[in-house]
Amino acid sequence: MCKQILVCILCFTAFECGTAAIAEEGGRFHKPRVIVTTDLGADPDDEQSLVRLFVSANEFDLEGLIVSTGCWKKTQADTKMLDKIVDAYGKCVNNLNVHANGFPSVDYLRSISCMGQTAYGMGDVGEGKDSRGSDLIIASVDKDDPRPVWVGCWGGANNVAQAIWKVKETRSKDELAAFLSKLRVFDILGQDDAGAWIAKNFPDVVYIRATGVYGWLPEKNGEYQRNDIQSHGPLGAVYPDTKWATEGDTPAFMHVFPNGLNDPDKIDQGGWGGRFSLEKKAGIRSMKPVQNESDYDPYLMHGNTPEGAKAIKRWHQAYNNDFAARMDWSITRDYAKANHHPVAVLNGDTTRNVLYVNAEADSEVSLSARLSADPDEDKLDYSWSFYKEPSSYKGALQLARNNTETTTIVIPAEAAGKSIHVILQLHDNGTPVLYAFRRAVIHVRATTKR
Structure with missing residues (x-):
């Protein structure tokens, strides 16, 4: 039996008519739906993030690649920078498809690449301001598909604002509410005033403003960037040197990366994109050039929890090696060579x-990683850990045999009414070492023992 078929049988990714899907109890939950708006040309980090996104594109349903403006690039004229990176992907996609199913064709990526708002902020929102980008956002959310649409704002948010403005002006209140209920916005740092406008006027929108987006990657322009990324074929060639910060926009799609760590809609769980407060906060300001957000006070957004970028960096070995392995995929059609x-x-x-998992206080819960496997038949190492930050129980927790295939958790009596998050992390011994995760959330009820 070929190793790729083994992976399919184990349902790491179930293949159905060529489309990857993740099974969920009670139905079928497909890959996260993602739209990117990027202020390409403002900072090379957007180009860097696009390269990582494209070698990970089998993990998402990409529905839009929109060139946008922001406070560091207040006008845009064309999609040439985006087209260059999409073209590089086209030279690699056949290689990528050897290693995993579900990578979109280059023609598909070209079909969803477009210009959005060409001018800055709320000055380019309103009557007569529709763009192909704002129309694409509306069309995506309107699809007969129950999954939410995650829009990553790597620059400003005025494409999203124009889409919302158009729907508000042309539809009923109930239709607007239905539209907003499917929309998720992940805003990197805030780079125009449109985010504050959205948060002020449409408070039901799930709006994350991530400010803890620095310090989670390896050394700037160091050996990892040069040897594992930039040296690797056409996509490595369009991954530029870092000027300010490396891949500052990557957390926007890493938050929804379906790697077993988190449910993106439960934004406080924490994953590769960071961890965010369930309680919206006032006054999460944009970057310094955006001077007028106080005009919208008070506006409320979900922000980073106190860990900031540390909530990302705790997984650094896994996401760094994931990117390096995918860049290896991009340069070889030999499955055995990656x-x-x-x-x-x-x-x-x-x-x-x-x-x-439901459990009683003062009891034991057994968790097992049996049936876990590696498609390359590599040796697996296991680790179980208590993820205290998202857990409502903050006391000590005993995990027996935390480096074996199974573990037993002793649930303290004082954990009644609390939740406990336990992370299974396993890795192989290949090159680079690759990781897989699962999270168990234990809801603890009071004991019924007498």
Whole structure:
């Protein structure tokens, strides 16, 4: 049996008519839907983030690549920078498809690449301001598809603002509410005043403003960037040197990366994109050039939890090696010449969903990674850990055998009414070492023992 078929059988990624899907109890939950708006040309970090996104494109349903403006690039004229990176992807996609199913064709990526708002902020929102980008956002959310649409604002947010403005002006209140209920905005740092306008006037929108986006990557322009990324074929060639900060926009799609760590809609769980407060906060300001957000006070957004970028960096070995391995995929059509991700199975569940477990206080919970496997037949190492930050129980927790295939958790009596987050992390011994994750959330009820 070929190793790729083994992965399919284990349901790490279920293949159905050529489309990757992740199974979920009670139905079928497909890949996260993602739209990118990027102020290409303001800083080379957008180009860097696009390269990582494209070698990870099998993990998402990409529905839009929109060139946008922002406070560091207040006008845009064309998609030439985007087209160059898409063309580089086209030279690699056949290689990528050897190593994993679900990579979109280059023609598809070209079909969703477009100009958005060409001018800055709320000055380019309103009557007669529709763009192909804002229309694309509306069309994506309007699809007969229950999954939310995650729009990553790597620059300003005025494409999203124009889409919302248009829907508000042309539809009923109920239709507007339905539209907004499917929209998720992940705003990197705030780079125009449109985010504050959205948050002020449409408070039901899930709006994350991530400010903890620095310090999670390896050394600037160091050996990792040069040897593992830039040296690797056409996509490596369009990954520029870092000028200010490396890949500052990557957390926008890493938050929804379906790697078993988190449910993106439960924004406080924490994953590769960071961890965010459930309680919206006032006054999360944009970058310094945006001077007028106080005009919208008070506006409320979800912001980073106190860990900031540390909530990302805790997974650094996994996401760095993931990117390096995918760049290896991009330059070889020989499956045996690259490493591939192990498959983490939790208590027999072969999806990448968060597993929710009910337990009594003063009891024991057993968790098992049996049936986990590696497509390259590499040796697997296991690790179980208590992720205290998103847990409502903050006391000590005993995990027996935390470096074996199974573990037992002793639930303290004082954990009644609390939640406990346990992370299964396993890795192979390939090159580079690759990781897989699963999360169990234990809801603890009061004991019924007498």
